Amino acid sequence: MLTRKVPSKAERYFSTGVSMITSTSTKGPNIMAAEWVMQISYRPILIAVFIHKGSQTLKNIEKTKEFGVNVASKEQTTEINVAGGYSGSEIDKMGLKNIFKTLKPQRIKTPMIAGCTMNIECNLVRKENLGDHVMLVGKVVHIKHDDTKSPLIYHKGRYFRLGSMIEPDRQEVLTSKSTLEFFKNLAQGRFVIKCVGVLVESKNKVLVVKWPKTELETIPFSIPPTGKNQREHLKKYLNQMRLDIQIERESTMRRLVLKNGKEIQRINFVIFKGKNNSTKNNIWKSKQDRIIANLA
Ligand SMILES: Cc1cc2nc3c(=O)[nH]c(=O)nc-3n(C[C@H](O)[C@H](O)[C@H](O)COP(=O)(O)O)c2cc1C
Known part of the structure; x- marks a missing residue:
């Protein structure tokens, strides 16, 4: 029987979940542990599992053309150790008591x-066949989940549970109610608004535009449609606004979360550096304003 090679050090740094792959032979059902399992298509739902040559599981699936993927919860380390520690050719794992x-x-x-x-x-x-493993792609014919269970995580040959959720780091900006409402309207329910803007600085002041019907003054920015080149979109927008600004190559990303009380709106700004070609009719503002200070 070919056993799966113990991985070298670097390979152990991946983090995965662990599944139990069930299969059937003429002698009955079998189970193995597998960390290399992943969804590879939404429609249809396809799952790839990577199984080493010589395993009983591979033989079974080749014959029956079906298998079960049972994604382990954090309570199932014993099951995983048994499923992964023995081969179905050695012992009837599913027949073990309890x-x-x-x-x-x-x-x-x-x-x-x-x-x-x-x-x-x-x-x-x-x-x-891929290297020393075989990729088996399964079309999902039935899927269910249990929200009360939490997944088992595998890293460096050890088992872990999920930690607390990480909220990606964003610059927090406290704003007025009306400013937040303005951005929420722009967002139309989107989790993050993706904006592209231009930062023109002169004598420690920043070029701003005034948004109609609001108190708000910001750097010139717009929201490009998904998939549109942001730089090209910004150029067009500046043209429409009759802002004679030269966009430079340099760009940065600012990730903000606007807050007012419990209300929030997340915004990503891609900001290009710009050079102002004409100063007439432009408004210049110091960086005192909270939003501008965080964009500059
Ligand atoms: C945590 C863990 C993850 C494993 N992941 C895989 C895997 O992704 N692919 C694989 O071929 N074997 C994997 N194995 C090894 C198999 O589970 C093991 O070789 C098992 O004995 C095969 O059983 P079978 O011969 O009854 O099919 C893993 C083992 C453990 C403990």
Whole structure:
């Protein structure tokens, strides 16, 4: 029997979940642990699993053309150690007393495992030899999840649980209610507004535009449609605004979260440096204003 090689040090630095792959042979069901499992398409939902040559699981799936992906929860380290520590050719793992609790499958014949975060039933649609593993692609024929379970994480050969959520770091800007409302209107419910703007500085002042019907003054900025080149969009916008500004190559990114009480709006600004070609009719403002201070 070929066993899976113990990985070298660097390879152990990936972080993954761990799944239990269930399969069936004429002798009955089998289970193995697999960290190399991932969704590779939304429509149809396709899942790729990478299984080493010589495993009982591979033989089973090649024959039956189906398998179960049971994504382990943090309570299932014993199950994973048994599924990953022995081969079905050595012992009937599923037959061991008090280790695996099975669930009846809905669309395939292979049993599924209880207590997981997800149970996914797959039909084999593709097989590809890749190095010392075989990629098996399964088309999902049934999928369910359990919100009360939390996934098991695998890193450097050890098991972990998920930590607390990380809110990506953003510059917090306290604004007036009307300013926040203005940006919320622009966002139209989007989680983040993606803006492109230009920063023109002169004598420690910043070139600003005044937004109609508001108190707001900001650097000139616009919201490009998804997929549009931001620099080209900015050029057009400046033209429309009759702002004679030369856009330079240099650009930065500012990630802000505007706050007023409990209300927030996240904004990403791609900001190009600009040179003002004409000073007439322009408004210059010091960097005192909170929004401008964070964009400059
Ligand atoms: C945490 C963990 C993750 C594993 N991930 C994989 C994997 O992604 N692919 C693989 O071929 N083997 C993986 N293994 C090893 C198999 O689970 C192991 O070789 C098992 O004995 C195969 O069982 P079988 O011969 O009954 O199919 C993993 C083992 C552990 C403990």
